[in-house]
Amino acid sequence: MMQRPVQSTCDLLIIGAGPAGMSAAIASRRAGLDVIVADEGEAPGGQIYRNAAQSPLSDAHVLGDEYLGGRTLIAAFDASGAKHLARCVVWQIALENGRAVAMLTRRAQGAQGAQPGGTLDISARAVLVATGAQERPWPVRGWTLPGVMGIGAAQTLLKSSGLAPSQDAVLAGCGPLLWLFAWQLLNAGRRVRAIIDTTPRDAWRAALPHALPALAGADYLLKGLRMMRAVKRAGIPIYRGASAFSIEGEERAERVHFADEHGTRRSIDTSLVLLHQGVIPSTQLPRSLGCEHEWDASSACWRPRTDAHGRSTVEHVWIAGDGAGIGGAKAAAHAGTLAALDISRELGALDAASRDARGRRSRLAMKRHLAVRPLLDALYTPPAALRRPADDVIVCRCEEVTAGEIRAIAAIGCQGPNQMKAFSRCGMGPCQGRWCGATVGELIAQMQERAVGDVGYYRIRAPIKPVTVDEIADSIALGDDFTRGEFPS
Template identity: 35%
Template sequence: MSEVNKPRIVIVGAGPAGIRAAETLVAGGLSPIVLDEGERGGGQIYRRPPEGFTRPPEVLYGSEAAKAVALHKTFDAMVAAGRLIHHPRSSVIAIADGRLQVLGGAGSRWIAYDRLILATGAMDRIMPVPGWENPGVYGLGAMQIALKAQGAALGRRLVLAGSGPLLTLLAVQLLKAGGQVGAVLDTTPMRRQLHGFAGLSARPLFALRGLAMRWRLAGLYHAGVRLERIEADERGPVAVLWRDASGREQRTACDAVGLGWHLRAETRLADLAGCDFSYDETWRQWLPKADAMGRARPGVYLAGDGLRILGADGAEVAGRLAAAACLQDLGLPAPDIAVDRRRLGRFSRFARGVAEAFPWPAEAAAGLPGETVICRCEGVTAAALRDTVNFGGGEVNRAKSLGRVGMGRCQGRYCELAAAEIVAGSAGHDCARAAGRLRGQAPVRPAPIASLLQDATADG
């Protein structure tokens, strides 16, 4: 196939899913375009520090160092050989008429595609806590980025709170780097964590590694806690008030707080690309629909945590499958997918086990005190959000138009899930599914006004 006749395939995201998708397409004789917000390929889990950073991979990635290095080398080799076109520090802010609007250092431009693979990953899933709107309160992912990219802890004495594997992993990483962690507060009771044992057994070594990390935290880790509030002054947090599993009130001094309840899929671009969604009862969030290979709609493929939250290993498999589906649909030779299909099934069972062991605290979110700020961008409280239900019914888009929840810079990425629980509960629904989901809108990232006024005919 000549270069002129080759289809233009664009991959959004250069994490494990995006890199393996690119590798599969390159092996099939194609030259994809890879767009990524990072400077170098690797994604969040295998995020690379700046050039000249001296900490070795074993320190940055722990037991996953060999995987990270292999993935980085694969991507760098394809870039160096000119087998793909890599646009780093590039954010896709809109999709329309078979084109992507891409915001980069040189401004905004449009890039056309024949086939699109979205490997957009996931982000922290946050439940608001009274006082979380203060400076010095971060997502667990933000704390991990600072640690990997700059070797910095975002505070001198930290409290980490939430639930899920990242809570334990980040605590261990911070301690290994010399950070001071005052407490690791898990809102999931220990007996509930055991519910996911059957699913976790699909990857026993991975599960045992998590238990070993938990053991290293010793007395810092507390399960089944209830978070009361984050105390703060003009400089930021000073303490976290919480109740232990027995109901006793506790106070842990700190100057920074990290929050996170596992992950939520990043689906805004899938929405703009016209993908259908369904509500997943296990994950308590809306996820795009796709077949086992990642086909979401004609010409659009999804891979990685933006489709199914399977972790880095699962994302690599999903990336290969999405690319193989793309090759099949183009009538080109595709690799044998039998082994990857079996592996994906195993990773899916494990992921379901994680979701069952560390569930989203829906009841706690629905019952947040009225003064709790739900939308940090717009300062919308739980009481104000509940008031919208009286005028607009129990639907989050109506609540958004009436009360501005989800209208800020993050477009609801941090507040939508909790807001849906509050709206549903106030409307008398027993599940956030009934409240619907916030519709994706362009631009999906903050963008300069000038970039939105540019001539839309420019095609990169």
């Protein structure tokens, strides 16, 4: 007979051990709460500080001072007394009787399962979702070919395994990470074939009104300029204002085609294409809990509705960090602190005056770190032409549904992504819409001349992440009087 999974209770369950999750754990432990932090990584840090405490690189300084600065936060988290559950996939959260009950699966470690896995059942008085961001999908011709991946994924390989891309790699897209990764590779003694920057030539016009307020975060601007200058000095070919980008190849990526800022068609042979069009909040988990979301036109993405403390529209649920809106690692850390203090007040560990006093420094710091965001959004949010692919381009990678199929179904009256799912299986694959949801909504809105916020998004159901039937079965509670019947029973 199957047994009920391992059970645990706590005051606060934090999902994600990035800057927001770690800072929240530190602040809530100081307030006296019993805290559990569940994260899919081997060690705390999230994507931005991945393996910062024990980097596989011989010299982690190549990744920059900000990356190494994460070691201080990781050390404080390790010393906080919060219980850290590594390699844990949270695949369901239910709100029952004033508590949140989460189902987690810990993946086994080692070839022979040296550290066995298992299913955990955690009951918490409050939940903080700190799952961070994901790369914005950029459907272009050839993006499903072997040899094509996101820059974020390539950076993960560098941080987690010390693996750098080949010298003929082409970096394409826009946004700060495009230049940061190129700069990190140069520091590591590696080069790339070319950088194809798709930032529109006139993007500065939309960004100009935000320039003066952005000076409050001048250190971010100076850092970006230094990275871009270093890449240019290295002699790497840079093509700005690129458009009509596509990838070609028979069995794998072989070359890229694009038009430069003067409209001249160009082609570059390459076996590795790294794409990036910025990052967007990861919303799957809060959506599964019923948290309300809104379309943010300034950054062309969905974000959960939260108050100044990260409180969502669902009782007992808070959201902090880039998962609540892109702000960067330092802003995420302060957002985690503010959310933890509000949770501590809600659970009776602090009064409102203590919450506000302890959070004053984080509120001021967060305002400064976010000052540059409107300028970056105006400069680097990809235009509609880059977010709405041509008809022959695959949008749903899992089910191989093209933009043309989605437009055709929208043209006959399909009202939203959920109906589109029924008509085409779009969004029904293992990624559960992570890589097609935003694009599907935009294509429907385009065809029906509606606002994307009105079109909506997929309804997300458990399991939030792919799990096996065996893992799901292990989570089912069976009483002592349970007897198996013949199939069907």
